[in-house]
Amino acid sequence: MAIDHVGAGRTGRRDAILRAAADLFAARGFHGVSIEELGRAVGTSGPALYRHFPGKEALLAAMLLDISERLAADGAAHVAAAHSPEDALDRLLRGHIAFALGEPALITVHDRELGNVPEPQRRRVRRLQRGYVEQWVDVLARLRPGVSAEELRAAVHATFGLLNSTPHSAGRLPSGRMADLLLAMGRAALLASARPGG
């Protein structure tokens, strides 16, 4: 009974709000969800939320910052643990796939709602996102020298689109098979993209 997983425990309210908000934002968009609704989703009503966040936009900012930081940190750890570029790419792919399959709502919000984050923190999220992309680009550049960085960046973005599409086809395939499928597709797409003269 250490942690209350429906989110109504005496502590952890803040995290419960973030989790519920991720699901709601992913389903109906930032502007499609009201404060009252967010409160009800965690068993309180409406304005209790302001005891944990200064406002609705700040809540979104906290959510996106957390996601971006986790992705960037995990990415750095994966690259550091690898002993070859091939291995690094594999670890990056597996890590991202695990995240996308484990937290489809977070992934969805992450690439849809940046525009609603207010400006001071928006810049930080962008910087983290750029850093994460650059980790992929660096690994890919070592695997396929001679391909322009712009082309590699575009390929990485496209691969993220592939991996993040998980929420749209959720539940159709068992999670393990889906992970294998995405790994095979992602790897093939990245290597095809990076083949000079492709």
Next chain:
Amino acid sequence: MAIDHVGAGRTGRRDAILRAAADLFAARGFHGVSIEELGRAVGTSGPALYRHFPGKEALLAAMLLDISERLAADGAAHVAAAHSPEDALDRLLRGHIAFALGEPALITVHDRELGNVPEPQRRRVRRLQRGYVEQWVDVLARLRPGVSAEELRAAVHATFGLLNSTPHSAGRLPSGRMADLLLAMGRAALLASARPGG
């Protein structure tokens, strides 16, 4: 001077509204755009919109129906024109890429805002989308017999995620190179996914 491309011509108002709405919805989401704003974007103000659509949701419904119909019809034409499964897949890929690169706002709205379409028409959009996916699945099934339809469907959805990611990395690469890149990546991803035992 046959057609007014900024959308203020004496006729074609309806289409101009749809075009402007696509850009705005793609940028800030359905609930993030007001009627007043939609009107201003086509040179009228606010409620003039109700002379062309019964309401905001109906406008979105018309937009998504049009996109889904175009995709499904173009897909059928491409498959019909092909003389082999390989050729059909190539035409499907090129057609979808051309659409995604040519109408990034439409593609974005198409896979984000279905949840805001009211129920009678939502079903029709879903049916059209399913039909389009099934065209891809059928072609792919002929190329790689023995792979389950569920797996092929998941692969097709993931490929759409790849191709539709265009708006997120827009303008970084010249359009022609981007099209080549997406074609190579999409084809590689689909074939990797369909390899039995992959």
Next chain:
DNA sequence: GCGAGATGTTAATGACCGCTAACATGGTCG
């Protein structure tokens, strides 16, 4: 030249929303 329909305008209405205010409660610690 004139009724009619299509298309626009501004003003108003009712609902909802984000947020604040004012107040309650319950546990912690001096």
Next chain:
DNA sequence: CGACCATGTTAGCGGTCATTAACATCTCGC
């Protein structure tokens, strides 16, 4: 015990939104 702090509650305020009402203005077929 009793002040304090964290965390709730309900009521209300100001603003915005989608939609409607009421009224103008063009364009045409007659």
